[in-house]
Amino acid sequence: MAKLNMIQAVNLALAEAMTQDETVLVMGQDVAVDGGVFRATEGLLDRFGPERVIDTPLAESGIVGSAVGMALAGLKPVAEMQFSGFSYMMMGQFEAHVTRLRSRTHGQLTLPMVIRMPYGGGVRALEHHSESREVLYAHQPGARVVIPSGPRNARALLLAAIDDPDPVVFMEPKHSYRAFREEVPEERETLPIGKARVVQEGTDLTLVSWGAMMRPALKAAATVEKERGASIEIIDLLTIAPLDHAAIAASVSKTGRCVVVQEAPRSYGPSSEITAVINDKAFWHLEAPVKRITGYDVVTPYFGREKTYLPSAEVVARGIVETLDV
Amino acid sequence: MAKLNMIQAVNLALAEAMTQDETVLVMGQDVAVDGGVFRATEGLLDRFGPERVIDTPLAESGIVGSAVGMALAGLKPVAEMQFSGFSYMMMGQFEAHVTRLRSRTHGQLTLPMVIRMPYGGGVRALEHHSESREVLYAHQPGARVVIPSGPRNARALLLAAIDDPDPVVFMEPKHSYRAFREEVPEERETLPIGKARVVQEGTDLTLVSWGAMMRPALKAAATVEKERGASIEIIDLLTIAPLDHAAIAASVSKTGRCVVVQEAPRSYGPSSEITAVINDKAFWHLEAPVKRITGYDVVTPYFGREKTYLPSAEVVARGIVETLDV
Amino acid sequence: MPRKQAAKFTVPYLQILAPDGKVDAKLDPKLPDDTLLKLYRWMRLARALDERMLKLQRQGRLGTFPPCTGQEAVSIPAAMLMRDGDWFVGAFRELGGRLVRGEPLTATLDYYNGWEEGNILPDKNLRILPTSVVIGCQIEHAAGLAYASRFKGTDEVTVAFIGDGGTSEGGFHEGLNMAGVWKAPLVTIIQNNQWAISIPRGAQTASETLAQKGIAYGMPVIQVDGNDPLAVWVAVAEAMDRARKGDGPTLIEAVTYRLMMHTTADDPTKYRTEDEEKEAWAREPLVRTRAYLESRDLWDEAREKALLDELKDQVDQAVAEFETPKDRAPDEPFRHVYGTPHPVIEEQRREFLANLKGGEGRG
């Protein structure tokens, strides 16, 4: 067992997958010689060579589009978008082909491919390096959207994503890349895609989050538990498309109260979908409205104002208390 | 007063705007000589000349990106995406610039521009010509997303969109282009962007929809009213971003029941947001869960299976009855 | 001021078979008789199917489709030169090439009548990608396919098509640039049919030729008469050779003409003259190919008639099969969102089926 941070865990999963399966390729801007701007692909070039670790030209649509071609030819490309903020350049490929080739051919052609991208704020970066726009991918049937929250699940989910027969958008909360370390087991470990994880059981309220927001969520839960003696059930979604309705419904049916924490802008964000699922499947159990704690419907501010924009543990804690007090 | 269909109403609004304001330009693939593949821009070339009615090369990102430049230079481009299915090619420009220039410069630079696009199913078209993906635009702060439902409001809203100081995505439900005619007043008429319209007042249930789905919604409401004597309040959203929370909350607070009809895939769709808004603002008035009647989370089928995929008046009617019966 | 030169380029042009059927003896590739006869047969078949589809569409028996009449000399020679294992990556106006590669006529008909079933090949190994309606994307796919062939150490080649309009898309640029960097075994053929719906070639780009766009990616380029199957043959054969030898991609501009409407939803009288069309008909590929066959004593009126009869039968049969009612599951889309089931999709499938039963609405 080794204590790894998330970027090391991602790197480990890539190396493991490439070792096991010679058809796995890694491609993107600066992924080879440089080892990735976050070092996610460090060392892979030396181990697997330039044919399998490909420094591409600066062209997101071309990266994803050529990955589609490679996947059609039986390879398993893991394409990196350097930042999610540049991934929108490939939305045409994503909508038209990545999500559709299986359906278009009733399964005759499939696309086992992964699109990795760091996303989210909190690292004092330049414009376009801090957004959370997971909905743009999650709303499109045909691909899966996976978001790890820590080193261990990042490694397990990335391995599962590479195994998956279908395209997976693998969104890595860059704020968590080096924020903390976890024991990552030496033996191969995967987690099922499409399943949320109950991080902690509880009876008074369900707290739902994913990605980097799990950290303030956990902190807030601990505070409220301590201060109020409340029992909070915590769900880490891990996959946001397709969503694990059963896990959410079961929990909220038990607790009757729910707070969702999201970094993305509020309107048309994931927490709206979660609220709708609760409305569908746990409505009669609700004792309070679902509380959405989210980024605001404003253009993500530059880092000078970033801290005030991101949901904090304090705000989450207040939201939990308010919801308990209803 | 003239009886116009929606495509004629769009054409009228464009001609009016271009007559009033010499800085208004129309641009896109086949908009000039051909008059647009749906004839939305018919006759404009003859009236306003090739400098103001621009047949562009086949390049969606280039069209929107150059429209950004034109708008920065003080013009008011109305850019057409030939079908919403090709608009994703410009998502990079949209996310990075269309939605941001005002915020980026605290209002020093602004983008008075409109991006028109036909969207939605029901016209037995080729692949990629039938999707509803309004969320991809609605989730992004900084632009408005307007969706007319009939000839008269199409004309009024398009004029308002061109007047608006900010970028507007104007999504035209192509199924409604020639589906019916309405009296469109001769004098200039606008509708406020950001405001929903109560089409019909009622007390038992709120029916919310927009775009082409207003037709099955209205039909379903009429059926249920007749069969059950129920009083249904009907809301036509008209703008989906930013959403008119007040109109939705006021209505559902009164009726206690709500059905939302959407053509888009269910998960992360507009009806999820509407459900979340109701959860926030009318929770204590709810007597039944909000019912979402939607497209499914499948890749939009080719037209052979399209009819079974699109929400029909019958299914909406059943949803209304179920919700009334809770 | 006297300046140095950093680089210089030429765009060669190739025509072998003139519109009147005269062949340039020095350039004639002297294809074997049976190859020429096959070539002509494929061209005639594509034409026959195209014409029938137009009728079917006009009778409401087929959906919207883009006729290929006049462009047979581009994709057919290219497809005939392809081997097993090569990848055929079409835009949407390569009917002939698709047929050569083995796409059944019924698949084409199904596809244009709104059925995904039309994309399912009798054998996946035929390696014909489904039509890429979204223009430009296919060039990026092709770059990736070609990369994969090289990666696997095969001598497979990818042949990709795009229209003159398509060259304006970013995808054309990004895909070809990558193919150039990768020295990928890719032959890209621009079907310059002079029109992108109503936009004439001259309004699409200011470049003198479309072939020269390949200079931007450091690849060999050539412009050919795209109504001349021999010129296409020679240019594609050379490009494929290069690709198979590991010498990288080529860009070919085939100058042809879209003789019919853009799609059956289009009305070309809005934007072009009958005179222009008439002139274009004088250059169309079938007439000159037949003339060439005749000049080589391979063809005559009787054979022509026999061929047309035979092809009519073939098309009749395909149409009959296509129109035989099929039992196609309405919930098929739910089976192919993912390769493994997910409760959300399964739940929606049950809802869908209940809605289907519940009324005509979803049925």
Next chain:
Amino acid sequence: MPRKQAAKFTVPYLQILAPDGKVDAKLDPKLPDDTLLKLYRWMRLARALDERMLKLQRQGRLGTFPPCTGQEAVSIPAAMLMRDGDWFVGAFRELGGRLVRGEPLTATLDYYNGWEEGNILPDKNLRILPTSVVIGCQIEHAAGLAYASRFKGTDEVTVAFIGDGGTSEGGFHEGLNMAGVWKAPLVTIIQNNQWAISIPRGAQTASETLAQKGIAYGMPVIQVDGNDPLAVWVAVAEAMDRARKGDGPTLIEAVTYRLMMHTTADDPTKYRTEDEEKEAWAREPLVRTRAYLESRDLWDEAREKALLDELKDQVDQAVAEFETPKDRAPDEPFRHVYGTPHPVIEEQRREFLANLKGGEGRG
């Protein structure tokens, strides 16, 4: 086989001032003394600010930024040639040009320290677009700006910049193609600094020059020594002339070198050698410009020292101003989502402010 030619092209190359300061007398544009002195002053100022910013960043007093050292000879001459009313459309490595156009030093500092305020110009009519971090987009904007200038019947010119890496993006292609079709008054300058983060020029594209990419859009092209301000001057002046006269766009490749790291977050030792950097320093633009000034008796050690002192003061002053605490409203983003208020945004603004007060969390 003998083939015809459809087209042919050359890419001219221009260098006037050699690395050692020797000028090619036949090509020398013989700029007036005061122009040359200004040119050198701007180059020195950009260098001074760049160096200071690096220090500030290393001390934690500034955010991540992309140093421009070594590329002063590209954007500065171009900006000096611009007139009022012209549009300056940068990528993100045109510090010098921005300063010439009138962007205050404090704006640059604010921008790289995470404040949108850095994009606000003292006068909107300066027509400097904010940095386009998303690469390629700016070329499309530039095409539209240039269209607008022509539309309005002015002789304004748009000058746009992009990196060698940026030429691979679809936006570069779509924007330049449109500019070509529109004969838009646009001068596009590729700052080929040999690197796109860690990707060397040779892995970015297989084309022999980047200039030749303009051939794809039917526009005149030229490659110049981008460390030679005289060559840049001449090439840009010619291109601007053409643009102002209505003769359309030009693509210029300026061959230069990114002497520093990509941004302060980058470590170039991972992907390039010290030797390469050393050689590049020998070709950098300031030394040769100074040598040229000295050869014209316009410069000496004393003047150099005086200038450096003066610029140090100027930068000191800007840094001091930049570091003076400002009262910047935290809810500013809520004011600029739309130009007119909307209840949803207003409601969220109230929530935001309440959260701010409620705890350090949002504060």
